[in-house]
Amino acid sequence: MILLQAPSDWALFFGHFHPLIVHLPIGFLFIAGLLEVGRRLGAVSLTDSVISLILFWSAVSATVACLFGYLLSLGGGYEAEILEEHQWQGIGVAVFAWVAWLVKSERFGDRIPFGSLLYVPALVVSIVLLMVAGHHGGALTHGSDYLTQYTPEPFRSLAGMPPRKESEVAIKPLADVNQALVYEQVVNPILQARCVQCHNAEKSKGDLRFDTAEMLRKGGEGGPVFVPGKGLDSELIKRCLLPLDDDEHMPPKGKTQLTDSQVAILSWWIDQGAPFDKKVADLTVTDAVKPALAQLGSGAPAGGSSAAPAAATGPAPEPEVLTMQVPAADAGALETVRKTGLLVMPLxxxxxxxxxSAVNARAFGDADAAALTALDEQLVWLKLSNTSVGDGALTQIAKLKNLHKLHLEQTKITDAGLKNLKGLPHLTYLNLYGTAISDAGLAELAGIKSLRTLYLWQxxxxxxxxxxxxxxxPQLEIIGGLNEQAIATFATSVTQPAIESPKATKQ
Incomplete structure (x- = not known):
């Protein structure tokens, strides 16, 4: 039995330069080809030594690209058949580029029999292989239909291509959320829309595929991506909650990100045991996920398990703060906020x-927070995660009277600062993941009657x-600390000794 070791960091480090280096032989070979055509047509005047120099560097860069490409392939996650074809085509580019250089060079050209006859075929073959290898490289990275996916009519019909598929699984409104199959109609469309592009049969980053239920259960090279019953302990959720600039964050920066509602649905599904064959009505629908499920419906609202009829709970009402009439923000105030590096967007x-949002403003700190108060009526969603803000910023945030959602993940806030949030009448969502908040801070939050969702992971x-x-x-859904069952168990363990008989204790 052969044990395969994971590639070293050095191998993967150089391998990741393959996409950069591979552009060099592309440029050199095409320049050589164009100059050769131009010279033969009399459009340009060049010596053989110039063409030879260009061919030399094309051969060198193609060889280096092959080496770095091999190192990159050690990381896995690529479709084997396409990868093998791409590798041999890349090697072919390098070989024929060397042949073209050898027969063209002043030093070796005269020593090679029939060298002048080999030159043009070698150059042409190297360029053709370059284009084919480039196509397969794109297929490895983006999928086999990357170049043809958006081919319009009538060219699709003329080329004999099938009609374009808009998407594998569209996220469509559900007539009755409660009767929807929770995986097939709720969870899978999210995965198809946000994850399958990089985790499918042709491109399986990390040997992980989301295109079928079987592959999702299997997991990837790092093991299972979800732990049934433990949403926030599952890699699928952990990766979504990492900072956007983290290399492990999923989807990667630059890709369309999951919304808070989509993350909430995935986490809820895993917390419920990650069932693949049950309906929404068969599960316990928590207060935190009800609004997210309600957004999927076009008919009956998401009301919870069959024991709690939908009519009893009703649809999640639109928060008042999102529908109330507020004046347009002052242009000067908007400019002041943008100068701090924050991104301002209308809802x-x-x-x-x-x-x-401070997605591109990591240096945003307490001294900058005063600029936010000029938007006290308009600002309803504030994302300050991974910034330098602390308790000083919370004194300014307390003046945002219409604040609805607040992200403070991985900031410097402490328990003392949370008391400033008590006066926010519309605050329903608060994310404190990765902060130093302790039980003392939770006591401050108990007075925020509007709060419905609280993240306390790490x-x-x-x-x-x-x-x-x-x-x-009791109306508060706490995510990332303990689930309701664990809290109930803890509460029972605290009170049990007081009512337990000595005899039972001995047993």
Whole structure:
């Protein structure tokens, strides 16, 4: 049995330069071909030594590209058949580029029998192989239909291509969310829209595929991507919650990201045991996921399990703060906020409510937060994750009277700063992932009656603190600390000794 070792960091380091180096032989060979055609047509005047120099560097760069490409392939995640063809085509480019240079060079050309006859065929073959290898390289990276996916009519019909597929699984409104198959109609469309582009039968990054239920269960080279019953302990969710600039964040930066609602649905599905054959009505629909499920429906609202009829819960109402009439933001205030590096976007064309994000402003800190107060009426969604803000910024954020969602993941805030949020009447969502918040901070949050969703993953809170908060705010869905069953178990363990008989204790 042969044990295959994982490639070294050095191999993968140089391998990742393949996409950069591979452009050099492309440029050199095409320049050589164009100059040769121009010279033979009398359009340009060049010596053989110039063409020979260009061919030499094309051969060298093609060889280096082959080497780096091989190192990149050690990382896995590519369709084997296409990869093998791409490798041999790349080697062919390098070989025929060397042949073209040898027969063209002043030093070796005269020593090679029939060298002058080999030159043009070698150059042509190297260029043809270059184009074919480039096509297969694109197929490895983007899928086999990357070049032809958007071919319009009538060219599709003329080429004998099948009609274009808009998408493998479209995210369509559901007539009755409660009766929807939770994986097939709710979870799978999200995976198809956001994950399958890089994890499919032809391109399986990390040996991971999301295109079928069987492949999703199997996982990738790092093992399973989800742990049934433990959403926030699952790699599928962890990767989505990492900072956007983190190399491990999924989907990668530059790709369309999952929305908060989509992450909530995936996490809820895993928390419910990741079933593949049940309906939404068969599961417990938590308060945190109800709005996300309601967005999928066009008929009956998502009401929860069959034990809780949809009519009893009703559809999740649109938050008042998102529909109220507010004046347009002052142009000067908008410019001031943008100068701090923040991205300002309208939530809709019809309303004046704004979303402000620090996705490209890591240096944003407490001193910059005062600029936000000029948007106190319009700002309803504030994303300050992975910035330098601390408790000082929270004193300014407290003035944003219409704030609806607040992201403070991986910031410097402490328990003391959270008391500033008590006066925000519309705050329903608060993300404190990766902060130093402890039980003392949770006590401050108990007074925010509007709060419905709280993220506490990787904080310093304890089961006792979470149980106390749930008691004070039963409407609050806490994500990332303990689930409701764990909280109930903890509460039972705390009270049990007081009612347990000595005899039972001994047993």
């Amino acid at each position: 809709s064309k019809e309303q004046n409510q704004l979303e402000v 904080t310093k809170v304890t089961p006792a603190g979470i149980a106390q908060l749930k008691k004070a705010a």
